Amino acid sequence: MRTLLTTLLAAALAVTAATPAHAEPAEPAAPTDDQVEAQGLAGRFDLPRRGWANDVLRSGTPERVGLDPAAIGTALDQVRQYTVPDASGHPLFSGAVTLLVHDGVVATHETAGWAVRYADATGTELPEADRVPMTPDTIFDLASISKLFTSIVVMQLQERGLLDLDAPVARYLPEFGVNGKDVITVRQLLTHTSGLEPWLPLWSRYPDVASRIKAVMDVAPKNKPGTVYTYSDLNLITLGVLGERLSGKKLDVLVREGITGPLQLDDTGYNPPAAKLDRIAATEFQTGRGLVRGVVHDENAWSLGGVAGHAGVFSTARDLATLGQAILNGGRYGHARILEPDTVRLMLTDFNQGFPGNAHGLGFELDQRWYMGALTSPKTAGHTGFTGTSLVLDPLSNSIAVLLTNRVHPTRTWGSINPARRAVANGLAQALAVRPRRGPTSWTPTTAGGTLTTPDLRTSGGRHTVSFSAFVDLDPADKVVLESSNDGSTWSDLKTLTGYGDRRWQRVELETEPAKLYRWRYVRGAGYGGRGAYVDAVRITDDHGLLVDGERDGLRADGWRSANR
Incomplete structure (x- = not known):
């Protein structure tokens, strides 16, 4: 054992000695392809990554x-x-x-x-x-x-210490600091919060390149800088000129x-x-x-x-x-x-x-x-x-x-x-897959207004506990509502799930007055939609024990389907 430790220590010291003092600091390694596969991350929508990737593009198949x-x-x-x-x-x-x-x-x-x-x-x-x-x-x-290429160029100059993102643009382009633009910062240009109007007809209103650039430098803000978002070509034209001025090179x-x-x-x-x-x-x-x-x-x-x-x-x-x-x-x-x-x-x-x-x-x-x-x-x-x-x-x-x-x-x-x-x-x-939390399948809606309903419950054991796993990645206009009913016609809202759910399954559990039926109702709004919603591992209990196990007891699906991904 001592010999092995001595060998490992000597190898470590040799690597350290061989590493130049100016070497780039090591970064936390992203998972390798083998690790991604072993950890079940590949092809998953419901296991969000943390940290940076470490990939070089290569051809393959889905x-x-x-x-x-x-x-x-x-x-x-x-x-x-x-x-x-x-x-x-x-x-x-x-x-x-x-x-x-x-x-x-x-x-x-x-x-x-x-x-x-x-x-x-x-x-x-x-x-x-x-x-x-x-x-x-x-x-x-x-x-x-x-615009992304220009933005990267600007950030490379920032890395070199040639500009401060929160400095006025006029510090680097004095001619820009006229007509109320003296307070506009580099960051505001990058985030389109400078107050500049979207564009100017430079090509038709001005005779040459010099006069067109001067028109951008001279323009007055349409809004007070930092008060509104207005997507503007003028922001990036200015940043291109700024990059050229600071570096002495063309964009x-x-x-x-x-x-x-x-x-x-x-x-x-x-x-x-x-x-x-x-x-x-x-x-x-x-x-x-x-x-x-x-x-x-x-x-x-x-x-x-x-x-x-x-x-x-x-x-x-x-x-x-x-x-x-x-x-x-x-x-x-x-x-x-x-x-x-x-x-x-x-x-x-x-x-x-x-x-x-x-x-x-x-x-x-x-x-x-x-x-x-x-x-x-x-x-x-x-x-x-x-x-x-x-x-x-x-x-x-x-x-x-x-x-x-x-x-x-x-x-x-x-x-x-x-x-x-x-x-x-x-x-x-x-x-990308959303894998079931329990058993081979989960439930996901296929139509607006679709419902997933439990069997009729016969209970005399006091309050109910309803628990289930939910995955929700929806447009803000969409929602899934858990409801209860004693007659199948009048329903009461118990829980609403909507929005971006951090791409993770969540466990939902609530106590409620006993009911004969429970259902999950999907409501499709007028937005663009999302990856969807999934319900799995449904369990309903009372004081006497288990009433419904969604993996064993049949749930009635109307506009929902079973899914294995």
């Missing part, structure tokens, strides 16, 4: 990471259907690339429709032989997802040196080269510009030379997922680190709690059910782009949903693609 392929297939079918003309006479979008990741495994990377489909702005379709199909490596104009260089280069995002950047044009999805037919393809769609970014803080980045689904995984990893991807863990934590912290419904970190949007769907939680992060792009990062399940479309091809007037965004996020959420 089954490899415990996902339900049927749920993903349903989502992909919906995306494909959106590329088919509907009653309006046109599809929701020309084409799409969908990529879903769980635990670092690319579970699906599918295409639908066309990268180039139309001959003009009215929607005249090209002959099929002249169209360009979507491919997994199609390059898209990310539009406002570009595209900062993005290349600080993000795309270290992460080896070879298809990501501004103003893509002509050699890649055949792989780039077309966007809109614009007056004076014709078919916009391979050049940024946003007119203001175009007028600024294609490089701007609010728009201009092009990328593929795989590259964008790589950036997303780096964020889920706490700023590291493989051997490359682009941000420190504490910085990523700040970027994913809601600083807008005073503006309900507009949760926002430093650059990242948070908790936005309108496009994050059933993956939504207070920790879910992401961003969308006007051209039809979206990125959703779910730290609680170590999952990523990417949907890239060219929805503005041939025109921006054909409507919102938010239903498609939610369908993709919902598909990934539904593919």
